[in-house]
Amino acid sequence: MSARQIHGIVRATSPLNTFLRLLLFAILGLFALYYLMPLFVMIATALKPLEEIRTGTLISLPQEPTLEPALRAWDSACVGVRCEGLKPYVWNSMAMVIPAVIISTFLGAINGYALTKWRFRGSDLIFGLMLFGAFIPFQVVLLPMARTLGILGMAGTVPGLVLVHTIYGLAFTTLFFRNFFVGVSDGIVQAAKIDGAGFFGIFFRLMLPMAPPAIVVTVIWQFTQIWNDFLFGVAFTVGDSNPVTVALNNLVASSTGVKEYNVDMAAAIIAAVPTLIVYVFAGKYFIRGLAAGAVKG
Amino acid sequence: MGKVRLDNVWKRFGSNEVIKGIDMEIEDGEFVVLVGPSGCGKSTLLNLVSGLETLSDGDVHIGERKVNDIAPKDRDIAMVFQSYALYPTKTVEENITFGMVTRRVPKEERQKALKEVTDLLHIEMLLDRKPGQLSGGQRQRVAMGRALVRDPEVFLFDEPLSNLDAKLRVEMRTEIKKLHQRLGKTIIYVTHDQVEAMSLATRIAVMDAGTIRQIAPPEEIYERPVDLFVASFIGSPAMALVKGKVVQSDGLKLDVTDEEGTVLFPIPRELTATAKSFLGRELILGLRPESIVKEGEQRGGRQTFAFERRIDVVEPTGPDTLIIFTLGGVEAIARVHPEDKAPVDSMYRFEVDMERAKLFDPETGKRLSASS
Amino acid sequence: MSGQASRALAFVRRADIWLPKVVVAPSFAASLFFVYGFIAWTVYISFTRSGILPRYEWAGFVQYVRLWNTPRWYVALENLLIFGGLFMVGCLVIGIFLAILLDQRIRAEGALRTIYLYPMALSFIVTGTAWKWILNPTLGLERVMIDLGFTNFQFDWLVNREMAIYTVVIAGVWQSSGYVMALFLAGLRSVDDEIVKAAAMDGAGPFRTYVGIILPMLRPVFLSAIIVLAHLAIKSFDLVIALTAGGPGIATDLPATFMYAYAFQRSELGLAAASAVMMLVTIMAVVVPYLYSELRASRK
Numbered sequence: 001m002s003a004r005q006i007h008g009i010v011r012a013t014s015p016l017n018t019f020l021r022l023l024l025f026a027i028l029g030l031f032a033l034y035y036l037m038p039l040f041v042m043i044a045t046a047l048k049p050l051e052e053i054r055t056g057t058l059i060s061l062p063q064e065p066t067l068e069p070a071l072r073a074w075d076s077a078c079v080g081v082r083c084e085g086l087k088p089y090v091w092n093s094m095a096m097v098i099p100a101v102i103i104s105t106f107l108g109a110i111n112g113y114a115l116t117k118w119r120f121r122g123s124d125l126i127f128g129l130m131l132f133g134a135f136i137p138f139q140v141v142l143l144p145m146a147r148t149l150g151i152l153g154m155a156g157t158v159p160g161l162v163l164v165h166t167i168y169g170l171a172f173t174t175l176f177f178r179n180f181f182v183g184v185s186d187g188i189v190q191a192a193k194i195d196g197a198g199f200f201g202i203f204f205r206l207m208l209p210m211a212p213p214a215i216v217v218t219v220i221w222q223f224t225q226i227w228n229d230f231l232f233g234v235a236f237t238v239g240d241s242n243p244v245t246v247a248l249n250n251l252v253a254s255s256t257g258v259k260e261y262n263v264d265m266a267a268a269i270i271a272a273v274p275t276l277i278v279y280v281f282a283g284k285y286f287i288r289g290l291a292a293g294a295v296k297g
Numbered sequence: 298m299g300k301v302r303l304d305n306v307w308k309r310f311g312s313n314e315v316i317k318g319i320d321m322e323i324e325d326g327e328f329v330v331l332v333g334p335s336g337c338g339k340s341t342l343l344n345l346v347s348g349l350e351t352l353s354d355g356d357v358h359i360g361e362r363k364v365n366d367i368a369p370k371d372r373d374i375a376m377v378f379q380s381y382a383l384y385p386t387k388t389v390e391e392n393i394t395f396g397m398v399t400r401r402v403p404k405e406e407r408q409k410a411l412k413e414v415t416d417l418l419h420i421e422m423l424l425d426r427k428p429g430q431l432s433g434g435q436r437q438r439v440a441m442g443r444a445l446v447r448d449p450e451v452f453l454f455d456e457p458l459s460n461l462d463a464k465l466r467v468e469m470r471t472e473i474k475k476l477h478q479r480l481g482k483t484i485i486y487v488t489h490d491q492v493e494a495m496s497l498a499t500r501i502a503v504m505d506a507g508t509i510r511q512i513a514p515p516e517e518i519y520e521r522p523v524d525l526f527v528a529s530f531i532g533s534p535a536m537a538l539v540k541g542k543v544v545q546s547d548g549l550k551l552d553v554t555d556e557e558g559t560v561l562f563p564i565p566r567e568l569t570a571t572a573k574s575f576l577g578r579e580l581i582l583g584l585r586p587e588s589i590v591k592e593g594e595q596r597g598g599r600q601t602f603a604f605e606r607r608i609d610v611v612e613p614t615g616p617d618t619l620i621i622f623t624l625g626g627v628e629a630i631a632r633v634h635p636e637d638k639a640p641v642d643s644m645y646r647f648e649v650d651m652e653r654a655k656l657f658d659p660e661t662g663k664r665l666s667a668s669s
Numbered sequence: 670m671s672g673q674a675s676r677a678l679a680f681v682r683r684a685d686i687w688l689p690k691v692v693v694a695p696s697f698a699a700s701l702f703f704v705y706g707f708i709a710w711t712v713y714i715s716f717t718r719s720g721i722l723p724r725y726e727w728a729g730f731v732q733y734v735r736l737w738n739t740p741r742w743y744v745a746l747e748n749l750l751i752f753g754g755l756f757m758v759g760c761l762v763i764g765i766f767l768a769i770l771l772d773q774r775i776r777a778e779g780a781l782r783t784i785y786l787y788p789m790a791l792s793f794i795v796t797g798t799a800w801k802w803i804l805n806p807t808l809g810l811e812r813v814m815i816d817l818g819f820t821n822f823q824f825d826w827l828v829n830r831e832m833a834i835y836t837v838v839i840a841g842v843w844q845s846s847g848y849v850m851a852l853f854l855a856g857l858r859s860v861d862d863e864i865v866k867a868a869a870m871d872g873a874g875p876f877r878t879y880v881g882i883i884l885p886m887l888r889p890v891f892l893s894a895i896i897v898l899a900h901l902a903i904k905s906f907d908l909v910i911a912l913t914a915g916g917p918g919i920a921t922d923l924p925a926t927f928m929y930a931y932a933f934q935r936s937e938l939g940l941a942a943a944s945a946v947m948m949l950v951t952i953m954a955v956v957v958p959y960l961y962s963e964l965r966a967s968r969k
Contacts (some may be wrong), residue, residue: 009869010348011368028770032784035847038799045802057813090736111696118689126697131900133704135956137904139928139945141707143714145939147723148707167703171694199688228792230907230923235933245794249911252798261802268798272791274787275756279790281785286790287851348867370872381864386885395881396871443867 030251046070046266053261069262073270077263079251080239086270089247093227095158096243100165101222106168107219108173113207116172116181116188117197127178133171141168142235149236156238164236165226172225173218176289180214181207213285220282221289222276244271298360299325301346307354308341308473308507315341317507318355323500324452328477328484329512333504334492334530339487340455346485347453348372359451370396372451375444377429379456381436383428383443390424393442415440417476428543434465441476451519454486470496491531495519496561520653525662528583528655534619537589537629539582540659543575550584551656553625560604560624565651567667573655580665583655586619589631592646600651608645611638620645676734708949715942723938731752732943741919742881742944745927750836752841752923761891764849769879770859771850782854786847793844797911800840801827814905830920833913837905837921840912845901849894856890857883892959899955903948 011017041058047065048056056063075085082088111130115123145164146155154160184207190204208215233243242250248271252264279286301323308316315338323329331339344350346357347368356441358365365371383392395415399408418438428436431462437457443454444452454473458466474497477484494501494593495515502512503526511523522528528536541551549569550561562582564572572580592603609628610621618638620631623646631647637644703845718728736742767785771778788796803809808823814822826832868878891939906925914922922930924944932941 008351009369009866010366024770024773024775028767030782031767032781035784035788035843038796038803038843041803042799049874055717055810057816058809059813092756092957107696111693114689114692118685120689123689123693126693129705130697130700132698133951134819134932135900135947135960136704136708137945137952139904139906139925140949142928142945143723143932144710145703145709158878167699170700174696180775193685197684199677199692207760223455224790228794230792230794230910231929234910235929247793248798249794252801253914261805261808264798265802268795272795275790275792276787279787283786287786317769344866347870349869367864367867368872374870376867376870378867380861380863380864382861382867384867384882384886386882386888386906395873399872399874399877443871 021246038265041225041268042265045262046073046269048262050258050260050262069260070266070269072260073251073263073266077251077267078254079242079247080254082239082253086195086247086251086267088245089242089244092158092241093244093245096161096165097223097226100162100169100226102172103162104166104169104216104222105215107170107209108175109177109201109211109215111170111174112177112179112181112214113203114199115178116183117186117202117207119172127174130171130174133168134175138168138231142231146236155236157240158237158240160236161232161241164232165222165229169222169225169234172221176218177211177214180211184210213288216282216285217289220278220285223278224286227275300358301451301483301485302358303342303346303355305355305360306342306352308338308345308350309353315507315593316345316353319507319509320400321502321512322510322559323483323485325483326481327496328474328486329502330486330488330494330498330500331502331504332530335489337488338507339504343453343455343485343487346451347374347376348534349376354485360361362469370400374451374453376447376449377440377444377457378455378457379459381428381440381460383436383439385428388425388427389420389431389439390441392428392439393446396443396447408447409457410446414446417445418442419529426546433461434469437465437469441473445476449482451483451485456488457486459483459488459490466493473497492533495531503504503530505530521664521666522655523664525581525583525657528657532585534586534630536583536585536655537624537627539584539625539627539629540579541582541625542579543572543577545563545576549573549576551580553582555623555625556643557606557623562604562649563600563602563651565600565654568656568665571665571667575658579659581657581658581659583664584629584649585653586630586632588650588653589629589647591631591633591637592648593602594634594637594648601648602651603646605644605646606614608641608643610637613638620647622647632656653666680869681882711942713947714938715946717939719938719942721936721938726938733940735940736943736947739940741922742924742927744919745922746923747965748921749903749924751834752837752905753899755835755838756841756845756902757895759838760846761848761894763846765853765884766895767846767850768853768857771854782851785850788844789845790849792957793905793907794911796840796844797908800843801912802837804836804839811825827913828917832916833917833921837909837912841902841905844908849898852890852894852897853887856887860886896956896959902950903955924951 014094027225037059044062045058046060047051049064049066049068052063064284073085075087076083076228077213079086079089083142115127124222149155149160149164152160154163188206192206197205230244230245230249233246234249237243237246250268301321303319303321305321306316307314330335331342341350345352346359348364348367352365359374384395387395390411394407394411397410402410414426418441418583419437420435420442423431423435423439428439431439457473458469461469467597470493486497498515500512501515501518503510503527511518511527513521518527518531522531525538529538539553543564544550544552544561546561549564549572551564553560553562560645562568565581580657592658606622606624608620608622612621613635616635618635618640620633622629622631657663660663687764713725714723715732716727716729717724718726718731771781775781791831804827805811806828807822811824814824826836862880864886865878868882873881904925905923906929906949909915909921909923909926915922924947928941928944928948931937931944
């Protein structure tokens with residue numbers, strides 16, 4: 001008998017209960033407004049000409065909606081001295097996030113597989129030591145990482161950021177896949193071994209085809225984390241190689257000329273759109289990743 | 298008063314009808330067991346009585362009161378759950394007295410009620426422990442204690458023994474029966490285990506797909522099942538249901554023909570009048586294992602009939618030995634004395650007491666009776 | 670032939686003994702070098718007089734003495750206490766409250782959950798940018814309230830030294846409370862239905878059912894939520910940068926922004942390293958006991 005076939009416990013129907021039910025919906029509705037308000041303000045502001053911002057209020061709807069601020073934010077607003085909008089930085093972020101997600105997910109998958117289905121002496125210890133990397137405040141590795149990137153000739157480059165995000169993402173990706181493969185029956189691996197399959201054969205032909213749920217969760221988690229990262233971006237890149245979060249902050253913080261709030265908001269929306277799209281279309285997996293991430297923070 | 302009455306009770310989840318218009322009347326002090334396969338709606342029916350589920354239609358009365366809109370706590374009932382549902386963060390004592398605390402029962406009264414129940418169930422040494430520190434059997438006792446301490450008119454049990462191991466289950470079964478005899482309170486008890494149903498109930502309600510097929514005392518359910526469903530659900534090992542054709546050959550006979558040949562079972566005398574109308578058509582013969590024995594061993598049977606079949610499997614159970622053979626294309630089981638066993642594959646002379654055999658109409662599924 | 674087959678099998682088996690180790694080795698080596706090696710380097714630098722460039726002569730606790738004599742560090746710590754405390758309490762209270770409300774078989778539960786949780790998908794920079802605009806002292810919320818008729822309404826927390834840290838709390842709670850809601854909602858849903866039924870039988874009302882029975886059962890959820898929130902608070906960097914840039918002045922400095930400022934703007938490597946080590950120690954003090962108890966629990 002499925003647990004959620006429950007309709008409800010009989011409660012005395014009194015005016016008080018009806019009132020409480022209404023109150024419940026009212027409170028939930030108010031909180032929905034509270035969470036949606038900043039998004040609404042961002043969109044409304046981004047669609048207003050500057051004139052309207054000066055005369056209207058945050059929550060007034062745009063009277064003459066315009067895409068001009070969005071276009072300016074995209075390709076002509078000034079970030080520092082460069083006036084090409086966020087466009088080049090969005091490409092930087094893409095160039096950073098795609099390889100970093102693919103590499104760290106793949107390595108996490110094979111690590112998780114090796115550490116669960118081919119346990120060896122010390123494999124639990126190795127996992128424990130690697131997991132620790134998920135808990136450290138990254139401030140503690142900023143200085144040596146900056147020096148190391150300099151020595152490798154990757155300081156201030158997008159490949160440098162790919163390297164950093166791959167390395168510090170490994171603890172999470174390995175954790176996600178380990179947790180997934182722990183739940184896969186060892187019997188499947190034993191049977192495949194008896195059938196003569198080896199380490200890689202089992203991985204590519206049996207385990208990976210079973211793992212899409214873990215892959216989706218990991219890819220979404222890594223994509224969101226890396227896209228939204230600011231610390232590594234601001235510490236290890238300069239100017240042209242900034243990811244979009246850093247560029248957004250620079251755009252908003254620049255104090256030259258008139259403050260164009262509508263362009264700021266449009267830029268913020270541009271930086272938020274990729275992760276919001278992922279959230280809207282794969283929210284279920286996003287939440288699953290958060291729940292798994294709760295183990296580590 | 299612990300009377301319970303259901304009038305045309307319906308429960309729908311969306312378009313899914315789980316309980317389809319059940320009427321039932323339970324007298325004060327009865328022990329009614331709802332039994333049926335999983336998904337038949339027995340737990341839902343219990344929840345409708347308890348108020349843990351809202352009615353879609355119909356009325357539920359407990360005592361003289363209509364309780365459709367009365368919250369569970371005010372229905373004068375108590376319930377024991379399958380998972381025991383003990384509060385894990387509370388001690389045993391707090392678990393048992395929690396209901397009294399919420400009802401603001403004075404402390405001395407609480408202590409007195411607690412003492413009575415712990416004495417009755419022998420759990421005084423567990424009072425300070427948390428449920429996590431108890432064994433399955435101990436948890437079961439505490440769950441019963443929590444129900445007993447309310448001293449309600451009606452007790453509801455939802456598969457209370459299904460999480461226990463076999464030995465403990467039999468012990469607790471006896472204990473529940475003793476409690477019922479001692480307290481004399483009405484009990485409605487849900488189980489999927491027909492042995493439990495047989496041994497506990499004063500009346501059994503056999504449920505299937507949201508309806509009650511038959512409600513009757515255990516002996517009657519066993520000996521006079523209304524239809525094929527009840528006949529095959531109650532009894533372990535199950536009744537063999539063999540298809541045959543009604544023929545006229547030196548009296549009215551049931552012709553069962555298979556690869557091993559033809560057996561002509563004589564139609565039981567009191568059913569011949571009814572069976573006559575089936576002449577030339579099929580009937581289903583129901584034979585319980587204990588009504589098939591070795592030839593000549595039938596005790597007191599007045600309408601014995603012997604036939605021969607090849608033995609497929611022999612299963613000793615201790616007191617009896619089960620001999621499994623094929624009859625009319627289905628598996629049949631004979632319950633013989635251990636010393637009457639024979640090797641597999643050998644031919645064996647079985648004897649049935651036709652007086653205890655049942656006949657069913659294959660179209661309606663109903664059992665033929667002398668009057669119909 | 671069978672000999673050949675068994676030899677092939679033996680080969681596979683021998684390769685399979687070292688392959689798993691070889692495969693894990695690069696990641697493990699990276700972890701050793703980039704996590705443990707770097708931590709060791711940072712710890713070592715914190716015991717030197719490194720300035721713009723690292724210097725490797727041992728200098729003892731000199732940087733820690735300096736750190737604990739720097740007024741700005743105390744500002745950062747005080748802010749961390751205020752921000753961390755209010756942020757955690759705010760997220761827990763709102764998150765648990767919403768989780769309980771959503772647990773009441775609400776028709777639009779899916780949509781509401783999506784709305785409550787979406788800020789979690791945003792970058793803290795985006796959140797900071799949005800709230801910076803909303804809290805704008807003249808054009809933001811203040812004008813909305815004046816427009817609504819509260820003509821004396823004044824809201825200048827963003828540029829008010831005393832109050833600016835609370836704007837970080839507001840934006841932080843907005844972003845992360847939905848996450849706590851999701852954790853607790855999952856926890857509430859994992860509670861056996863029969864427990865809720867038993868409580869109804871015992872006559873416990875909704876308040877007593879949740880506070881007396883169900884929430885105490887969610888101790889592990891409390892623990893992990895607190896760990897995650899503490900972790901977020903201690904690491905908070907982007908949100909402050911985007912919202913207040915640590916200002917006005919240094920009024921909203923947190924250890925993370927302090928460390929960044931000393932490392933990359935003031936080029937005080939030694940002092941920056943010392944502050945980073947303090948952050949690490951703080952997080953470890955929270956996380957290690959938790960991990961230890963988790964591992965022990967999972968081994969049982």
